[in-house]
Amino acid sequence: MPTIQEPKLISGNANLPLANAIARRMSLHRGVNVGLVDARVERFNDGEIFVEVFENVRGEDMFIIQPTSNPANDNLMELLIMCDALRRSSAARITAVIPYFGYARQDRRSKARTPITSKLVANMLVGAGIERVLTMDLHAAQIQGFFDIPVDNLYAxxxxxxxxxxxxxxxxxxxxxxxxxxxxxxxxxxxxxxxxxxxxxxxxxxxxxxxxxxxxxxxxxxxxxxxxxxxxxxxxxxxxxxxxxxxxxxxxxxxxxxxxxxxxxxxxxxxxxxxxxxxxxxxxxxxxxxxxxxxxxxxxPTAPVFAQAILNIWHGTSVSSLFEAETLSPIYDGMYAAE
Missing domain, CATH: 3.40.50.2020 (Rossmann fold)
Incomplete structure (x- = not known):
């Protein structure tokens, strides 16, 4: 397997400004240009989603940046289809960076004959080939237990x-x-x-x-x-x-x-x-x-903390260290001064 040189980022259409901001922050941290992988995520006339990745991702550590916000179903399908495209292109590992995890409010059966949709979404993500999830402020902490893969939940x-x-x-x-x-x-x-x-x-x-x-x-x-x-x-x-x-x-x-x-x-x-x-x-x-x-x-902005979390996952170092002000303050480049 080829040596993985840099983490690779790819984004759907849900929040491209955030994805670009994360890439810029990672470029500053790494001292090299970290851009989004060139790809197209489009829709056919009947609404079907099509994904094509234009760069070689074989053996790469891939991070898909895609909140599943409104329209939740379209953005979720984009995420699943991008994952399938990367898995079939022999990516080494696929991490879903989901800043906002849609369907999180359906985390339990509130009354008879209702679904637990967040568990269904977790099953779909794992089934598509996602091996790790990075998110922020899950509506319910127990959603992490719906996954049989590692879930890193950042806090705002x-x-x-x-x-x-x-x-x-x-x-x-x-x-x-x-x-x-x-x-x-x-x-x-x-x-x-x-x-x-x-x-x-x-x-x-x-x-x-x-x-x-x-x-x-x-x-x-x-x-x-x-x-x-x-x-x-x-x-x-x-x-x-x-x-x-x-x-x-x-x-x-x-x-x-x-x-x-x-x-x-x-x-x-x-x-x-x-x-x-x-x-x-x-x-x-x-x-x-x-x-x-x-x-x-x-x-x-959340790009500084997400960029650092992605780098920590890639390096295999602690993500929970980002929960402390002493660690976050320098990441935010003096925007906020810790006391």
């Missing part, structure tokens, strides 16, 4: 912690980290510990999916700058309602830090008209023009 909270320390320098004592529901307490607690801030919870009760009947704040948020932390913001209804409830309970102002900005339907309009001072998301999902134009939505 170390990046968010660096951002908060920069944005609220000198005012960290005023911050209150808020989980928008009981299920997200572990995620919010992790961020709270990183910046040494107290934790509050907004307890919500739903009458049916997508409709919140009642919200109660657990904890004293009076005169606090509240920071809502969650993994996914879809239609933003719950998020905006939580911000209103916090303000009604005496909060000074409300900000939100959300890993995956799905922001479908009326989400952007709701956020821009809400009482939230700012919504911070990552670029795990390619932002729309409306998202980029919104005055109170800000995007933090």
């Amino acid at each position: 909270s170390p990046v968010f912690a660096l951002d908060l320390k920069t944005q609220f320098a000198g005012h960290l004592d005023d911050l209150m980290i808020v989980s928008p529901d009981v299920g997200g307490v572990a995620r919010a607690r992790d961020l709270a510990k990183r910046i040494d801030a107290p934790l509050s919870i907004v307890d919500k009760r739903r009458e049916k999916a997508g409709v919140v009947a009642e919200m109660t704040v657990i904890g004293d948020v009076t005169d606090k700058t509240c920071v809502i932390v969650d993994d996914i913001c879809d239609t933003a209804g719950t998020l905006c309602k939580a911000a209103e409830v916090l303000m009604e309970n005496g909060a000074k102002e409300v900000h939100s830090y959300i890993t995956h900005g799905v922001l479908s339907g009326p989400a952007v309009e709701r956020v821009t008209k809400s009482v939230m001072k700012s919504l911070v998301i990552t670029d795990s999902i390619q932002p729309t023009d409306a998202v980029k134009a919104a005055d109170n939505i800000r995007i933090v």
Whole structure:
């Protein structure tokens, strides 16, 4: 087998800007040009997806960068078909870099006669020939157990912690980290510990999916700058309602830090008209023009941490080291200064 000289990146159409940014960051780290493998991912007139790889990938360590965001089914099929093309081209190893793992919210049977679609997706990925998965902030940690291959789950909270320390320098004592529901307490607690801030919870009760009947704040948020932390913001209804409830309970102002900005339907309009001072998301999902134009939505990059994680996987070194601010701060080139 030929000696593997460099990791090779290939991307579908889901988030090309992120894939190019990861390639640029890896070029800086390696001191050599790391570009995306030349390929075409197209659709026939009837919607079928076709993939053709124009470079030799025999014996190479391949990384497919493809979030399975909207349109989830098309992007998932692109990922599966790219994997099949690489496997049939004798790639040595195929790692799927999935910044946003679609179908993650269907991780259990919520009622009778419903599927566990995230397990089905895991089976499809493994069946296609993927040997490792790299993702960020899985909606449910147990999804890692749906795979019989290694899954590296990165966390946005170390990046968010660096951002908060920069944005609220000198005012960290005023911050209150808020989980928008009981299920997200572990995620919010992790961020709270990183910046040494107290934790509050907004307890919500739903009458049916997508409709919140009642919200109660657990904890004293009076005169606090509240920071809502969650993994996914879809239609933003719950998020905006939580911000209103916090303000009604005496909060000074409300900000939100959300890993995956799905922001479908009326989400952007709701956020821009809400009482939230700012919504911070990552670029795990390619932002729309409306998202980029919104005055109170800000995007933090994930390319530095994904590039380093890919290099660590390629080198066979620790990925969990990227969970610490001391490791992340230099990766972000002084963008955020660790205390």
